[in-house]
Amino acid sequence: MEPGEIIVLEEGKEPVSVRFADGHEQLCVFELIYFGRPDSYMLGRNLYESRRRMGVALAREAPVAADLVMPVPDTGAPAAAGYAEGSGLPYREGMVRNRYSGRTFIQPSQAMRQRGVTVKLSPLREVVAGKRLIVVDDSIVRGTTTRQIVALLRKAGATEVHLRVSSPPIHHPCFYGIDTQIETELIASTNSVEQIREFVGADSLSYLSIGGVLEALDLPYDRFCFACFDGRYPVPVPYDTARHKFVLEDADGEPVSLGEVKGAAENPHENPHE
Numbered sequence: 001m002e003p004g005e006i007i008v009l010e011e012g013k014e015p016v017s018v019r020f021a022d023g024h025e026q027l028c029v030f031e032l033i034y035f036g037r038p039d040s041y042m043l044g045r046n047l048y049e050s051r052r053r054m055g056v057a058l059a060r061e062a063p064v065a066a067d068l069v070m071p072v073p074d075t076g077a078p079a080a081a082g083y084a085e086g087s088g089l090p091y092r093e094g095m096v097r098n099r100y101s102g103r104t105f106i107q108p109s110q111a112m113r114q115r116g117v118t119v120k121l122s123p124l125r126e127v128v129a130g131k132r133l134i135v136v137d138d139s140i141v142r143g144t145t146t147r148q149i150v151a152l153l154r155k156a157g158a159t160e161v162h163l164r165v166s167s168p169p170i171h172h173p174c175f176y177g178i179d180t181q182i183e184t185e186l187i188a189s190t191n192s193v194e195q196i197r198e199f200v201g202a203d204s205l206s207y208l209s210i211g212g213v214l215e216a217l218d219l220p221y222d223r224f225c226f227a228c229f230d231g232r233y234p235v236p237v238p239y240d241t242a243r244h245k246f247v248l249e250d251a252d253g254e255p256v257s258l259g260e261v262k263g264a265a266e267n268p269h270e271n272p273h274e
């Protein structure tokens with residue numbers, strides 16, 4: 001199968017190939033930032049190395065005086081290692097993860113997610129007490145987990161908590177199968193960076209730019225989908241805020257019109273961030 005192709009299989013019929021987009025492949029950049037296994041390769045890039053390089057770029061884009069750099073376990077680790085390398089500051093593990101509890105984003109309710117983080121992560125008082133911390137994470141979705149992490153670190157004696165995120169703010173939902181949240185649940189869709197900083201309780205907050213991601217990957221913009229960051233959906237999506245994002249039929253059971261398109265880029269292959 002090619003990018004942009006659907007194969008329809010029906011009993012007793014020959015398979016039919018349908019094209020819903022041109023064959024230009026644009027890989028989900030979140031695969032490289034977060035989803036993919038660090039030991040895997042995409043577009044010729046090892047994902048651990050790519051994330052470490054995002055951390056180096058982040059240290060250059062958003063430096064701050066501090067005593068040590070630590071990751072949000074476990075996914076923030078490669079970028080934190082890169083940030084430490086780029087800044088020349090020591091790298092420490094200031095939190096440990098309980099391996100036996102589930103990932104918070106698959107837990108259904110907000111209350112359960114909030115309980116989840118306190119069970120899942122414990123600060124190492126010996127590492128963080130009396131220290132100015134740079135805490136590196138790969139993304140912020142709702143902000144509630146981050147807020148709890150900042151509170152846990154302060155409770156363990158951290159004097160300053162500077163949050164650094166190795167991806168740009170997530171402003172838009174994904175319509176291509178990645179379960180980011182609907183727009184109203186994405187903290188960056190309705191809040192400025194300063195408002196998010198205030199919500200999570202950090203002393204400072206910075207995100208890596210799209211340019212920084214591309215620099216770390218050393219690949220052009222048109223190889224990727226960046227839509228949840230910049231709203232330029234490579235394949236137009238039907239949009240109706242009254243509908244759930246996975247509902248593709250209207251109230252009468254008719255397919256929704258593709259006429260209503262949100263954020264569809266005129267030329268999605270061009271990098272507007274250059």
Ligand code: SF4
Nearest residue numbers: 028174178225227228
């Ligand atoms: S919208 Fe975001 S999560 Fe979805 S495919 Fe594009 S980059 Fe990936």
